[in-house]
Amino acid sequence: MSIVRNAQGKEIRAKNKGFFRTLFSQWQLMVMSVPMLLYVLLFNYGPMWGWVTAFQDYKPKLGMLGSKFVGLKNFEWLFTRQDFINSIRNTLAMSVINLVFGTVSSILLAILLNEVRNRGFKRTVQTVTYLPHFLSMVIVVGMAQNIFSSNGAVNALLMNLGLVREPVFFLGEGKYFWWLVGVINVWKEVGWNTIIYISAMTAIDPCLYEAASIDGAGRFHKIMNVTLPGIRSTFVILLIMNIGHLMEAGFEIQYLLGSSVVMDWSQTIDVFVLQYGISKQQYGVATAAGMFKSIVAIILLVSANAISRRLGEDTLI
Amino acid sequence: MTDMTKMSQGIARVNKKNKIGHDRVFPVVNTLILILLMIVTLYPVINTVAYSFNDGTDALRGNIGLWPRVFSLKAYESILSDNAVYQAAWISASKTVITTLLNLFWTSMLAFALSRREYVLRKFITTVMVLTMYVNAGLIPNYLLISRTLSLSKSYWVYIIPTMFSCFNMIVIRTYIGGLPDALVESARIDGAGDIRVFWQIIFPLCMPVLATVALFVAVGSWNSWFDTHLYNAGKKNLHSLQYLLKMKLATTQASANAAKSSAEALASTTQTTPVTIRCAITVISTVPILIVYPFLQKYFVTGMALGSVKG
Numbered sequence: 001m002s003i004v005r006n007a008q009g010k011e012i013r014a015k016n017k018g019f020f021r022t023l024f025s026q027w028q029l030m031v032m033s034v035p036m037l038l039y040v041l042l043f044n045y046g047p048m049w050g051w052v053t054a055f056q057d058y059k060p061k062l063g064m065l066g067s068k069f070v071g072l073k074n075f076e077w078l079f080t081r082q083d084f085i086n087s088i089r090n091t092l093a094m095s096v097i098n099l100v101f102g103t104v105s106s107i108l109l110a111i112l113l114n115e116v117r118n119r120g121f122k123r124t125v126q127t128v129t130y131l132p133h134f135l136s137m138v139i140v141v142g143m144a145q146n147i148f149s150s151n152g153a154v155n156a157l158l159m160n161l162g163l164v165r166e167p168v169f170f171l172g173e174g175k176y177f178w179w180l181v182g183v184i185n186v187w188k189e190v191g192w193n194t195i196i197y198i199s200a201m202t203a204i205d206p207c208l209y210e211a212a213s214i215d216g217a218g219r220f221h222k223i224m225n226v227t228l229p230g231i232r233s234t235f236v237i238l239l240i241m242n243i244g245h246l247m248e249a250g251f252e253i254q255y256l257l258g259s260s261v262v263m264d265w266s267q268t269i270d271v272f273v274l275q276y277g278i279s280k281q282q283y284g285v286a287t288a289a290g291m292f293k294s295i296v297a298i299i300l301l302v303s304a305n306a307i308s309r310r311l312g313e314d315t316l317i
Numbered sequence: 318m319t320d321m322t323k324m325s326q327g328i329a330r331v332n333k334k335n336k337i338g339h340d341r342v343f344p345v346v347n348t349l350i351l352i353l354l355m356i357v358t359l360y361p362v363i364n365t366v367a368y369s370f371n372d373g374t375d376a377l378r379g380n381i382g383l384w385p386r387v388f389s390l391k392a393y394e395s396i397l398s399d400n401a402v403y404q405a406a407w408i409s410a411s412k413t414v415i416t417t418l419l420n421l422f423w424t425s426m427l428a429f430a431l432s433r434r435e436y437v438l439r440k441f442i443t444t445v446m447v448l449t450m451y452v453n454a455g456l457i458p459n460y461l462l463i464s465r466t467l468s469l470s471k472s473y474w475v476y477i478i479p480t481m482f483s484c485f486n487m488i489v490i491r492t493y494i495g496g497l498p499d500a501l502v503e504s505a506r507i508d509g510a511g512d513i514r515v516f517w518q519i520i521f522p523l524c525m526p527v528l529a530t531v532a533l534f535v536a537v538g539s540w541n542s543w544f545d546t547h548l549y550n551a552g553k554k555n556l557h558s559l560q561y562l563l564k565m566k567l568a569t570t571q572a573s574a575n576a577a578k579s580s581a582e583a584l585a586s587t588t589q590t591t592p593v594t595i596r597c598a599i600t601v602i603s604t605v606p607i608l609i610v611y612p613f614l615q616k617y618f619v620t621g622m623a624l625g626s627v628k629g
Contacts, residue, residue, distance in 0.1 A: 022437050028512035030438070033430035036423050036482055037442050043462070043479055044449040050458025060465070109354070112347050121348070126619075127612060128355045131362070134607050136541030138564045139600050143361040145567075146368065146593065151379025153364065187358065195619055219343055244451065252544070256567065270456065277457040278548065290455030301451060 054288040060281070067284075074288035084289065086264055087272040090178070094249040094268065097182040099242050105186050106193035107231070111223055113194060114201045129191025137252040144184050144257065145171065171257070174265035181253055196238065197231050204230035236313045244301030247293045269293050369393070369597035376594050392598035401554070401562065402599070409540060409559040409603075412476040416539040417532050419481045424531065425524060427482075428490035429516045433502075446484045460548060470549035473556060480539065486531045493527040494520060529617040537607060559603045566596045 023030070049064070054074055056067040078084045109129070116122040132140065147153050150167040158164045170176045208226045217225065251270030258266030267275075269289060277286025309315045363383050368376055372387035396402050430436060431443055463479055464470035497520065505515045543560035550556040 019437060026436055026438075026512070029430045029433060029436045032426040032513065032516065033436075033438065033442055036427045037445060039423075039482055040446060040449060040484075044454075045445075046466075047454035047458035047462045050454055050461050053457070053461070063465075112351060115343070115347055116351070117344070121351075125351045125355060127615060128358050130615065131608075131611070132358060134537050134541075134611055135604060136543065136560050136563075138541075138543055138560050138567060139604060142563070142567050142596055142600055143365055146364060146597075147361050149379065153360065153382070156380055187361075191358070199619075256564065273456050278460065283457055283461070287455065287457040290457055294453060294455055298452065 053284050054291045056284050058284040074284045087267045087269050091249045091268040094178050094181050095246045098185050101182045101186050105190045110194040110197035132188045133192035141256040174262040177262050177265040200231040200234040233314045240304045243304040247297040365597045369601045373592040373594045392594040405557050405559045405562045413536050413539040416480050417536045420535045423482050424487045425490050428487050432491050432494040449484050471553050475549045526617050533614045563599050
């Protein structure tokens with residue numbers, strides 16, 4: 001054990017002698033924790049053996065032990081596929097749009113809510129804007145199809161305002177898809193994402209605002225110089241986490257909202273994996289695609305964390 | 318309130334009087350923006366309700382706003398006369414209740430064990446748990462494990478067993494327990510109570526607020542899930558969940574909407590697709606349970622989210 005080689009070596013070694021005895025005396029805590037440890041090892045770490053199939057010409061009948069190893073052939077095949085390249089592009093594009101739209105909108109809303117003095121009104125706005133977070137993606141996509149259809153509300157509004165003459169086919173043209181996903185995600189999550197920022201804002205010492213007022217700062221200056229610096233560390237932590245999730249643009253919304261017409265723009269890596277793995281039963285290729293995604297995600301997370309540390313900001317790990 | 322803050326508020330008030338324009342306009346503009354946001358949030362929801370109460374053929378003309386144009390209960394009648402919906406609702410409701418209870422049981426118990434500083438396996442188990450939030454084997458390996466290795470597909474258990482535990486929720490509860498006074502556990506231990514008893518009789522009852530949060534998260538997740546049915550139980554009609562039923566209706570309407578860009582073509586193709594009104598009515602039916610529960614739990618989940626974000 002590495003703990004043994006600590007500064008206070010002797011004492012710890014003495015304690016370590018009784019490791020199993022202590023463990024035995026803590027049998028009740030073990031009863032409470034070991035079942036879930038085994039559960040997580042099976043359901044979260046167990047599937048990692050499945051990564052072997054990424055290097056195999058996996059045949060369900062033969063299983064993992066009987067299938068032939070093909071080296072990196074699956075990965076090579078993936079990168080010759082235009083649809084896989086497209087799906088990497090789409091994933092990153094939609095992630096970045098989601099990240100920028102999501103962060104900006106929720107910080108903005110949190111600031112506006114923070115400035116509301118009437119508690120009842122503030123609570124009402126919160127109750128209403130948290131609501132879409134609890135709707136399933138199936139429902140949200142159904143609503144979006146009503147709203148954005150050629151005779152839906154958005155087109156009616158645009159035509160009444162005279163911005164367009166003909167209805168826009170938001171759902172039928174690839175060039176709109178990324179932005180549509182961005183808008184729908186903001187609609188669904190903006191309220192929910194304010195929770196963390198608002199709780200960070202309530203932790204700001206009120207004296208700072210008072211001092212700023214005494215110095216003659218107006219509302220805008222107080223927001224810029226007290227509120228925003230106050231939520232800085234929350235922002236950084238969330239940013240690192242989100243960068244770690246850049247490869248996860250989600251698949252529910254793309255899978256449900258997308259169609260063969262817009263596939264070049266809607267297919268994300270996850271949808272690609274689903275299509276090749278489940279529908280076409282090409283397990284090896286699909287696992288390789290998923291593995292590629294996971295590895296890039298870990299690299300992104302670790303490097304974002306390192307950059308943040310280098311810059312003297314908070315870190316996640 | 319101390320004299321100091323009163324004084325500074327007085328000063329602030331004087332300041333306010335000096336800059337009348339800016340400080341009076343802002344609250345009004347702010348209120349208007351927030352009201353507009355509420356309208357944008359609620360419009361699609363109310364619009365869906367309006368569609369669900371509209372006549373099916375008339376709804377194809379679109380442009381229904383916040384109120385049905387030709388009122389009709391046909392959509393609800395046709396749904397409620399279909400046994401598949403009752404079966405799906407039963408599947409959805411039962412899996413939600415069972416998953417939630419199992420989650421609360423396992424998650425809170427583990428959270429308690431990992432909140433005890435003297436527990437020798439604490440660090441090891443915590444690391445194993447937290448890593449799962451960042452490393453994921455991916456869809457296909459998970460699918461192979463659940464459907465082939467464990468043969469859970471085409472069964473009700475696939476809704477329960479793989480979703481029995483969540484690391485994020487465990488950390489939320491552990492943070493909450495960490496905020497309770499240590500003396501509670503210590504004094505009970507001195508009185509001779511074992512850890513299991515300390516947990517069930519002292520800590521568990523005190524955790525109700527955070528458990529309400531976690532229950533809401535889990536219940537909503539389970540109620541809203543459709544992908545598990547899609548992957549594992551698509552072939553078993555009696556195991557379809559409500560959301561999956563909705564997803565299938567969505568797919569059929571969408572296929573026609575994309576094929577037919579003009580409304581005339583859409584009209585022609587309605588015979589073989591699900592009318593939008595029926596889809597909206599199922600949406601309403603499957604959303605009502607969430608709408609009923611959620612406002613009561615709001616104060617809990619806000620604290621819960623704040624707790625979870627303290628330290629991942």
